[in-house]
Amino acid sequence: MSDSLLLTDLYIYPVKSLGGIRLTEAVVEPRGLRHDRRWLIVNEHNQFMTQRQTAAMAHLQVAPAYNGFLLSHQQRPELLPLYVPFEATPEKTLFVTVWDDMVFAWRARPECDEWLSEALGQSCKLVYMSDMVRRDTEPDLNPEGQLVSFADAYPFLLIGQASLLDLNNRLGEPVGMERFRPNFVFSGGAAFAEDSWSQFRIGELDFRAVRACGRCVLTTIDPATAQKNALGEPLRTLASYRTEDGSAMFGQNVTSAGRGRVAVGQPIAVHSYKA
Template identity: 30%
Template sequence: MISVSQLFIYPIKSTKGIALKRANTVNGGFEYDRILMISEPNGTFITARQFPELLKLKTEIVNNIVHISLPSTKSISINLDDFSNTIEPTQVWGNHFVSHIASIKVNQFFSQFLKKDVQLRWVGNELSRRTKRYPEVPVSFADGYPYLLLNEASLAYLQQQCPEKLDISQFRGNIIIKGALPFAEDGWKTIKIGGVIFDIVKPCTRCVMTTINVNSTNYLNNNEPLTTLGYFRTDEQGKIDFGMNMIARNYGEISINDPVEVLERQVAKNYINCFPFENNKPTQFYTITVEDKTIKGNNQQTILEQLEQHNIQLPYSCRAGICGHCLVKLKEGEIIAKTQTAIKNNNQILACSCIPKGNITIERLKK
């Protein structure tokens, strides 16, 4: 029998999750899930992609009071009623909406922790954000959809292939299930858990967040598990998927051990099987020139990784060929593309997904 094995909420986006025995579906997702978010002063979201230390923050919610603890044992309590009455422009992955800003004292607390000027924001009682594909569905500060389903058997299959030790919490799921075959969820369209019906709307595209050890906040070796996932979970657009995004049709409570009933099925998404990607050539050394700097490179690592090792920084967000932030112009030389979407028009390439094939010269793009 397929059933629920774990439930999680993440009151503050990108911080440590809270395991629950039962959870209520409400507007925007589970009650209290991702209702708070740390942002730039202009409202642009900040996550553990840029600041992995956020994963060390612990939260607890009691009677509308959010208790937040830092690794240093320093803590603060926030009443949701204390946020500003005014609404301010906010942005998550290009999705524009409005939210409420915390007090100066609260913002200073987080700014001191991150050593950066930031704000804490609350979605408010009336959610103004909507999903892009389903404009009638409200969503909180989650990346894209209110619920994320993960399958323990799918993780077990991935772990068999992946050299790094994995933890399901790396994938930030809300509903974890057991009793299904690996990746059976790919073929589900509508499911029922308890009294709640969920529509599975799309596979979840994964990014660099999955490569962070949630306990140490260190990155795993070799960009794992994205590297291994890329061998057998890459679609025709070069996106790497794991888990399923869902929306709920109704309100209700779901609990640990609730059965999962598949009401409707669909044709599973097609993935390119390139397992394993092998660069069979022996290590060769080349030069990588970035404007006025030249470094010693090789034919084994991505351009982004090699630049970072020489303290040359490029912007990035996903490290999986999705976000496009590490786009550079290839002025001279040839590269090997790890994904079909790594090469763009006008000799532009994604540094996170390309490996030098010889001496290369690249140029940062002006933003």
């Protein structure tokens, strides 16, 4: 059936605000997909860093490696790739801030801090969120007490391919899905069909679409060049027809109480819709 819904892409972002890794299957855990945004770069004041303020972070590429990933600088080949394991050890700790949250974190190896400070031209540290940390999603919308990693607010982001096609048909220059940093991408259904979903299932696991995701200036940064679009695209066009409560909306913030695996090619079944 042409309207059948299928999971077509899976992504994790091991370090918040750096590039993603495309997977064929992933493990759903209490705070999101396994290894998704468990690492965070913080400044000398232990405050989180993103491309919103530090566009040069877009130059840092992430590639899969054995039990971890490699960081490299796309414009500085003299900086040899840095290996980072998926998990850290609790040898050194500190408190870091992410938006309004202050959470306990484990320090990476000193050479990680040195590499990132050199790559970004400022003093910074790499830190890891352990399973001992409790960081809740919005409690007023999630009374069940869902957890989240170092992601902005929710453990999963879902976007339909038809939604990106609708946006690209309005842009002078189309953009890729990587601009919007989803975890789940699906085919089938009309543009922005995901806005109406409430309870849905991917394969054998249940999920809940809580609310639309408000987009920021990060979407205007070209991941290939780290340059911001002079016209503010695609955010400007998105805001012209997708604004709600002062934010341009694109994608759905999602939670899950399920545990298990999801895989590209699995069907998606919508069980209920928002009122």
